[in-house]
Amino acid sequence: MTAEEWREKLASLPSKEIHRLLKNEPDVTAKISTGFRPGAETLKNPIVLKRLAEALPKNPKLAEALKGLEPAAIALAIPEPVVLVPSPPKETSAKLHLKLKEQRAALKEKDMQLAQQAVQLAQLEKERTATLAERDSERLAREAISAKLERERRRKMPEPVPVSPARLEPTPATSRVVGATITEQAGWVPDALTRLLVRGHDATVLTLSRELLTDDTLPVMARAGIQGVYAFALDSLGAPEAPEQCRAATDTFLSAGQLLEAAEALRRSFTKNTPSAAERALLQRLLALAERRGELETLGQWVASQRNTHPSAFACLCKALESAGKKYAGLLPTASTTKLAPDATVALPTSAKSVASVTARQLVTAVDVGESALIAQARTGITALRTGNPSLAEALLEAIGALSAPALTTLTAARLRPVIVDASNVARHIADPLAALVAKKQTASVAQLLQLREFLLSHGFFPVLCIADANLRHLVSEKVLYASLVERHIIRETLAGTSADELLLTEARAHNAPLITNDRLADWGKQAESIERLGFTVHKNGICLLPS
Structure with a gap:
């Protein structure tokens, strides 16, 4: 039988019996149910029937089983006989009307009681809210008074007695203890922020870093680490100010004497094909620090490692090294002697x-x-x-x-993080509202969606799960490209007539992943609040993610 004949026969067979037979063929079920929820009702979908008809010639066992099924019986609607019921006597009808009137009066009285109880409940809820607000105000007042008393106590504490310089000379054992204490103070805050960043709490890291960097009493090592984490968080979100903060982090790391950390921060600041004057100056300081500490070989190994991990930054770094002079020519890595073809095993x-x-x-x-x-x-x-x-x-x-x-x-990449993308929202995003008003025609852009996907992959997000409404295929201008993306499972579509919001929230919770969308999802309440949502903007320099 041809695929067209199979489609006609499958349309006449009961879907429950087909579903029962497909339970024994999980591979066929998975193939025909791609983009749909497996079930007997799904087998009525023309797309699913077409896929099954195309798969049957390759599966003779299943085809024989389906040939043995009987077509679904057509139920004929037989009208029921009309039974004439004699009308009740007039006396019985009067009693029924009286009973109905009494029941209506009782219902009206109950409705009035329920209304009174609702008013009382609202009043109690109002009093409860006022009580909680008053309690919170009292707590805040007590905390403010306690903080004020603590400040007064510290202000009235006697000044420490000056100690002569001779008494400040530590013994070797004391020096080791002091050094360990300073190292501990310099390390735990950046390490904690790094752990938060790895877990995906970018917005929290940015807020905490800004607050900590305003403290002038921070040790140099701690400030360098916090500045670096802050710059890396901005870079992971693609923020426009990320290169400037990376240069500031490089300067702080150099002041703290951290060579490789400074090199990594400097590498993140290379966003153009040619290094700027500020980046060249920072590279000169980095080379001087490596030479002074005898770690030029270590720095050279780090430079060579950037060839494949960050090719664009590596090219910019080589240009900067070439301008640094012949003294550091040995740091430039030689070309790779091994070449592989794309299909070489x-x-x-x-x-x-x-x-x-x-x-x-x-x-x-x-x-x-x-x-x-x-x-x-x-x-x-x-x-x-x-x-x-x-x-x-x-x-x-x-x-x-x-x-x-x-x-x-x-x-x-050092870390990978899954991400869910609202494909419909991204494709419909208007990068230039004024141009859209002039055109007076708004279409969805597949190229814009692919641009965001490439940005996410380039910044350590994987896998990138793009979920779209079923009607998006009718709105995009690049219909052939969109169909190929759906066929390759790069974009997942929801069922026709359904919204993708529920599936987006479900996948974000299942993968513990952020959701990329500018939709506030106000209709979903606490379900939307329980996930991390990242907004986005499209500008002339690329993509920028915005913490919600």
Whole structure:
């Protein structure tokens, strides 16, 4: 039977019987139910029936079972016989009217009682709210008085007695204790902020960092670490002020004598093809610090490691090193001697069979479609390969970077974080409202959605799950491109006639991931408040995420 004949036959068969047979064929069920919820009702959908009809010629066992089913019986509507009921006597009718009148009066009385109780309940709720507000006011007043008394007590404390310089000379043991204390004070705050940043609390890190950096009593090491975390948080969100803050973090790290931390912050400040004068000056200070401490070789190894992990920043860094003079020419890495074609097979040292033998193109495709398990295994294998065979690992990463820079970031980033994207909201976002008013025609943009997706992949977000309303395909101008994205499972569509909001919230909670949308989701109340929501803007320099 052809696919068209199968479609006609499947339309006549009972969907419950088809669903019963498909339970024994999980692979076929998964293939035909992509984008739909599996069930007997779903089998009535023309798209699902078409997929099943195309899959049956490849599955003769299931086809034979379906041929044995009988078509669904057509139920004929038989009118029920009309039974004439004699009208009740006049006396019975009068009694019924009287009883009905009494019941209506009783219901009216109950409604009045319920209304009175509702008024009393509202009054009690109002009194309760006033009591809670009064209690909170008293608590705040007590805390303010306690803080004032504490300040007065500290102000009236006697000044410390000056100690002669001779008594300030610590013994070797004392020096070690003091040094450990200073190190501890300088380390725990940046470490705590870094843990928050890894868990995805970018907005909290930004707020705490701003408050801490206003404290002039912070030790130099602590200030450097906090400034660095603050700059990295801005950079992960793509904020316009991120490069300036990265330069400030570089300056602070250099003042604290932290070489590699300063180098990493300087690398994040390279956002253009050519380094600025300020970045060249910071690089000169970095080189001087490395030379003074005898760590030029360490710095050279760090520079070489940036070739594949951050290719654009690496090119800018090489330009800055070339202008630094011949004295530091040895830091410029030589070209890689190993070259790999995109389809050349590489054996990764891992126990996972799925990535034991891969190509650069396969890994890029896995990133593209969001295969989380395979990418996690590949990241482990690439890390091991960098230790055992650095030249081969560098060649593989170079081949991946030539195919897709976002895929290279996904495979080499220090941390990955899943993210959910409201594809309909992003595609309909108006970057230039004035231009939209002139055009008087608003269409959804697939290119804008892909631009945001590439930005997220380039900033360590993976997998990127894009969920769209079913009607988005009718609003986009690039219909062929949109259909291919849906076919490759890069975009997931909801069922026709349903909103994507519920699925977006469900996926965000299931993956513990932020939701990228400018929609406030006001209709969802506490369900929307329980997830992290990030807004976005599209400007001439790219994308910027906005903490909600």
